Amino acid sequence: MELTKTAYVILGMLRLGKRTGYEIKSLVDVSTRFFWAASYGQIYPELRRLAVAGLIEGEPRPQGGRKRVVYSLTPAGRRELRTWLDADPQVFELRDEGLLKLFFADAVGGASAPETLAAKRRHHEQVVERLREVERSGAPEGYADLVLHYGIEFNQWIADWCERTRLALEEDGARDRKVA
Amino acid sequence: MELTKTAYVILGMLRLGKRTGYEIKSLVDVSTRFFWAASYGQIYPELRRLAVAGLIEGEPRPQGGRKRVVYSLTPAGRRELRTWLDADPQVFELRDEGLLKLFFADAVGGASAPETLAAKRRHHEQVVERLREVERSGAPEGYADLVLHYGIEFNQWIADWCERTRLALEEDGARDRKVA
DNA sequence: GGTTGCATGTAAAACGTTACATGATTTT
DNA sequence: AAAATCATGTAACGTTTTACATGCAACC
Numbered sequence: 518m519e520l521t522k523t524a525y526v527i528l529g530m531l532r533l534g535k536r537t538g539y540e541i542k543s544l545v546d547v548s549t550r551f552f553w554a555a556s557y558g559q560i561y562p563e564l565r566r567l568a569v570a571g572l573i574e575g576e577p578r579p580q581g582g583r584k585r586v587v588y589s590l591t592p593a594g595r596r597e598l599r600t601w602l603d604a605d606p607q608v609f610e611l612r613d614e615g616l617l618k619l620f621f622a623d624a625v626g627g628a629s630a631p632e633t634l635a636a637k638r639r640h641h642e643q644v645v646e647r648l649r650e651v652e653r654s655g656a657p658e659g660y661a662d663l664v665l666h667y668g669i670e671f672n673q674w675i676a677d678w679c680e681r682t683r684l685a686l687e688e689d690g691a692r693d694r695k696v697a
Numbered sequence: 698m699e700l701t702k703t704a705y706v707i708l709g710m711l712r713l714g715k716r717t718g719y720e721i722k723s724l725v726d727v728s729t730r731f732f733w734a735a736s737y738g739q740i741y742p743e744l745r746r747l748a749v750a751g752l753i754e755g756e757p758r759p760q761g762g763r764k765r766v767v768y769s770l771t772p773a774g775r776r777e778l779r780t781w782l783d784a785d786p787q788v789f790e791l792r793d794e795g796l797l798k799l800f801f802a803d804a805v806g807g808a809s810a811p812e813t814l815a816a817k818r819r820h821h822e823q824v825v826e827r828l829r830e831v832e833r834s835g836a837p838e839g840y841a842d843l844v845l846h847y848g849i850e851f852n853q854w855i856a857d858w859c860e861r862t863r864l865a866l867e868e869d870g871a872r873d874r875k876v877a
Numbered sequence: 878g879g880t881t882g883c884a885t886g887t888a889a890a891a892c893g894t895t896a897c898a899t900g901a902t903t904t905t
Numbered sequence: 906a907a908a909a910t911c912a913t914g915t916a917a918c919g920t921t922t923t924a925c926a927t928g929c930a931a932c933c
Contacts, residue, residue: 522792522794522797525797525801526797529797529800529801529804532801532803532804532805533803548800549796549797549800551791552791552792552793552796552797553792553793553794553796553797595804595805595806598801598804599804599805599806599807601798602798602801602802602804602807602809602813603807603809603812605816606793606794606795606797606798606813606816606817606820607794608792608793608794609792609793609794609795609817609820609821610790610791610792610793611731611732611790611791612702612732612733612788612789612790613732613733613786613788613789613790614702614733614786614787614788614789615786615789616729616732616733616844616847617702617705617706617709617729617732617733617786618781618782618786619840619843619844620709620728620729620840620841620844621705621709621712621778621782621840622782622839622840623712623713623838623839623840624709624712624775624778624779624782625712625775625779626775626779627779627782627783629782629783630840632783633782633785633786636785636786637786637789640786640789641789658803659802659803660799660800660801660802660803660810661800663799663862664796664799664800667796667799667858667862670858671854671855671858674851674854675851678847678850678851682843682847
């Protein structure tokens with residue numbers, strides 16, 4: 518792989534038409550952000566690099582006195598996107614502080630596990646709600662819709678696991694207290 | 698938060714006794730790696746910083762001519778770990794290239810969605826198998842066990858979603874071909 | 878005698894976020 | 906007139922990975 522993953526996010530976001538860097542960022546923020554984020558600090562320099570590499574083309578389209586550049590895929594960029602799409606996905610990374618806290622919850626002098634589970638559950642239920650709002654606010658077509666549903670079901674599954682596990686822990690605790 | 702998350706991984710790994718940097722890395726690699734990784738490049742410098750800050754203590758324990766330092770929590774370090782455990786988790790980050798490819802799968806000239814789903818499924822099923830091996834190779838106690846089961850169920854859920862969705866796509870495709 | 882495992886460490890590069898700076902246009 | 910949005914960009918900072926370097930000990 519020669520291009521960064523951010524490059525593919527940009528190529529992908531240009532697949533359906535011309536976009537400015539600002540529009541790309543806005544699209545990312547309402548769609549891929551939940552599984553692949555990108556900041557201005559990545560997007561603007563990457564747009565330059567992709568243009569130099571001939572994978573995208575930028576044309577100045579100022580609106581009034583406001584400078585503005587819209588980018589579009591070149592045939593080479595479209596091929597590059599296609600090649601990437603046809604290869605097996607490589608990256609799946611997770612950073613889950615809640616799970617880390619649960620893992621260490623046997624550390625002396627505390628009973629943090631149920632509260633950690635409750636907090637994690639709250640977090641994922643909030644994500645579910647935000648995604649449901651995205652869902653309501655205009656149905657995205659095709660695969661975006663599929664991915665949105667994945668996000669909802671995925672976060673709901675995690676929230677449910679947390680609740681299920683928290684209840685199991687509390688039952689264990691109750692049994693222990695009864696036995697003791 | 699003043700400490701890095703890596704610092705808490707180290708404090709947590711020291712909660713049950715003395716460990717060398719090498720042992721901490723080995724523990725991470727068979728346990729938290731799936732939701733929180735750490736490299737030597739993070740661990741060794743962080744051990745220094747934590748020792749300077751008085752949260753851990755290192756004592757030289759060479760074995761033969763091989764230099765070796767075992768670290769343990771100080772009371773301050775134990776307090777710091779406890780405080781962190783009692784606070785709500787902040788970080789939940791995901792980078793899922795397969796989902797990104799699925800999201801863009803409507804790009805011209807390809808039918809990559811089912812193959813992307815199949816590849817993602819294979820990946821998560823491989824993770825499930827690795828985790829089941831960890832499970833067999835000695836039952837971890839307490840919350841580590843809980844987290845291990847989370848990992849298995851979580852990856853299995855994703856694998857199942859992929860298969861379910863892939864089949865739905867193929868049915869749609871079959872119907873389209875019949876109608877057309 | 879060679880390979881694997883134990884053990885420590887660093888340097889460079891890559892990656893990513895945050896904060897800042899600037900200024901026009903549109904909406905309230 | 907103010908606030909929000911559109912639009913571009915950079916600098917500093919922090920994090921993380923990768924690759925390298927070193928050497929002893931244990932096992933085969």
